[in-house]
Amino acid sequence: MPRRGENIHKRKDGRWEARYKKGIDVNGKTIYGSLYANTYREVKAKLQLKLQDLASGFVPVKERYTFRDTACLWLKDSQLSLKGASLYRYQNLLNTHILPAFGNQHIDELTGTDINAFLATKLVSGRVDGKGGLSPSYVRSIMLVIKAVLSYASENRMCVPLQNKISKPQVIAKELPVLTQNEQKLLVNMCLTQIDETKVCVLLSLYAGLRIGEICALEWEDIDLENRLIHVRKTVSRVSGTGENMARSTLVIAQPKTIASFRDIPICSWLVPMLKQVHDMQRSSFVASSRAGFVSPRTFDYRYHKLLRTAGIQTINYHGLRHTFATRCIEAGIDVKTLSELLGHTDASITLNTYVHSSMERKRDQLELLHQ
Numbered sequence: 001m002p003r004r005g006e007n008i009h010k011r012k013d014g015r016w017e018a019r020y021k022k023g024i025d026v027n028g029k030t031i032y033g034s035l036y037a038n039t040y041r042e043v044k045a046k047l048q049l050k051l052q053d054l055a056s057g058f059v060p061v062k063e064r065y066t067f068r069d070t071a072c073l074w075l076k077d078s079q080l081s082l083k084g085a086s087l088y089r090y091q092n093l094l095n096t097h098i099l100p101a102f103g104n105q106h107i108d109e110l111t112g113t114d115i116n117a118f119l120a121t122k123l124v125s126g127r128v129d130g131k132g133g134l135s136p137s138y139v140r141s142i143m144l145v146i147k148a149v150l151s152y153a154s155e156n157r158m159c160v161p162l163q164n165k166i167s168k169p170q171v172i173a174k175e176l177p178v179l180t181q182n183e184q185k186l187l188v189n190m191c192l193t194q195i196d197e198t199k200v201c202v203l204l205s206l207y208a209g210l211r212i213g214e215i216c217a218l219e220w221e222d223i224d225l226e227n228r229l230i231h232v233r234k235t236v237s238r239v240s241g242t243g244e245n246m247a248r249s250t251l252v253i254a255q256p257k258t259i260a261s262f263r264d265i266p267i268c269s270w271l272v273p274m275l276k277q278v279h280d281m282q283r284s285s286f287v288a289s290s291r292a293g294f295v296s297p298r299t300f301d302y303r304y305h306k307l308l309r310t311a312g313i314q315t316i317n318y319h320g321l322r323h324t325f326a327t328r329c330i331e332a333g334i335d336v337k338t339l340s341e342l343l344g345h346t347d348a349s350i351t352l353n354t355y356v357h358s359s360m361e362r363k364r365d366q367l368e369l370l371h372q
Contacts, residue, residue, distance in 0.1 A: 008043060016040050018047040020054070038111050045161070046108070053157070065158045067110065067149065068103040074152040083257050084239025088249050093145050096128060102146075108159040110150070112166050119143055119169060136169040143168065176354075177316045179324045190311040192274075198303045200271075200278045201288045202321065204230070208265045209325040209343050212297045212318045213237060217253050218287045220279055228267040232256070232344065236297055251296055261344035326351065 007019040015036050022033040035050060037043035071094050079087060101118055102110060119139055126134035134142075143166060153159045179187065187206070191199035201215045210218070213235035222231045237254040256262060267275070282290060289295040301318050308315065322343070329339045340348040 006044070006047075008040065008047065010040075014038075016043040018043045020047060020050055022054075036109075038113070042111065042162075049157070065107045065153065066103065067105050067107050068099055070107045070153045070158055071099065071103075071149050073156075074149050077152070083237070084252065084254060085237035085257070088238050089141075090145050090148075093142055097122065097126065097142050098146060107150070107153045110159075110162075112162045115143075115146055115162075116167050119167070123169060139169045176323045177314075177320045178327050179313070179316060179320065183313050184324065184328075186311045186313055187308070190307060195274050195277055197278055197282060197284075197288055197290055198300070198307065200274050201300070202304060202307065203271060203274070204287075205318070205321040206325055207268050207271060209322045210265075211235065211322060212300060214256075214261075216286070216288050216294050216297050216300055219285050220282075220287060221285070223267075223275065223287070225267075225272055225275060225279075228269065228272060230265045230267060232261065232263050232265065235261070236294060251294075253294065256344070258344070258346050260341075260346045263341060263344050265342055 009017060011017050015038060018035045018037075019032045020035070021030055033050075035043055035046045037046055075087065075091060075094075078090075082090070102114075119142065122134050122139045122142060123136065124133045126139065147166060150159070150162060154161045184206070188203070191203050201218075204210055204218075205212070205215060208230060210230070210232065214232055216236040217234040218230070218232075222233060223229075224231065233255070234253050235256050236251055238249050238251055239254070278287070284291055284293075286294045288300055304318050305315065326339060326343060329342070330336075336348050336351055340351040343351060345351050
């Protein structure tokens with residue numbers, strides 16, 4: 001509650017107003033300024049910051065920024081510290097979801113209540129195509145971008161920190177799809193029939209755990225057939241443009257996001273003859289491409305799903321091959337530390353929590369042991 005002498009009061013429209021002395025006019029009359037917020041705590045925090053600014057002689061270049069203004073400045077200042085793919089993803093989240101809701105709103109008027117209501121709506125009906133809500137993990141990504149913009153605004157004195165907390169959407173851990181032993185055999189047999197660049201790359205993901213971006217960026221010079229090693233040093237990423245072309249994006253060969261993703265992976269001995277066969281047939285320097293230049297992840301994913309349909313296997317996203325590789329490694333007794341290095345994870349806990357789970361087949365087999 002306001003105290004006497006604070007110059008803070010609640011208005012008839014429900015908002016809180018704080019008054020402060022801006023100075024004295026030529027007639028010696030005190031000039032007052034006003035600050036507004038939805039809660040007493042927020043307006044008090046604004047008042048304290050304003051009084052500190054006046055005492056230190058700080059004068060903001062622009063009194064009020066919209067969320068759009070602030071987001072643009074944040075993206076511009078983040079270009080050097082963020083990877084191109086991350087910058088593109090943040091820009092896409094802003095343009096698709098955040099700016100249509102908050103773009104024209106002044107940054108100092110935004111409250112935690114507003115943001116929580118917005119995030120709750122996205123969970124129910126946030127899809128652009130109107131077919132329901134977004135996943136909790138996707139909504140959490142939206143929340144993180146909003147918090148980053150607000151943090152930037154606070155650090156640069158465009159607004160005061162939010163007083164009411166932004167609630168994180170609860171993410172329910174889901175088991176990623178994994179090929180059964182039988183499905184894996186069907187897919188391998190399909191790939192061994194008339195081997196080509198797509199089939200051999202699918203086998204590399206299934207038996208080496210490569211991501212689709214790493215597969216598309218993989219060149220023959222990255223494969224040491226004599227020593228049976230794959231040197232993972234790059235990936236295909238989508239990055240946003242610069243300057244006037246900032247809204248446009250393009251695919252580029254880039255370094256992996258983390259140091260751990262730079263790794264050497266042993267090649268199964270039975271895959272070596274197939275790699276040699278595809279290498280002798282190809283003219284492209286890229287393993288997954290039969291033409292000059294790399295193939296896009298979207299195109300390669302299309303080829304992969306066509307392969308699944310031909311083999312009569314349930315739809316499973318390409319990352320499911322990596323997940324299958326991790327699961328089979330655990331089932332074979334490979335320790336988590338080694339598997340974490342093979343997958344390129346920065347922490348072994350990521351391997352345990354994200355990729356490794358027992359398949360239903362494995363669970364049944366383990367329970368049967370109780371009766372032996």
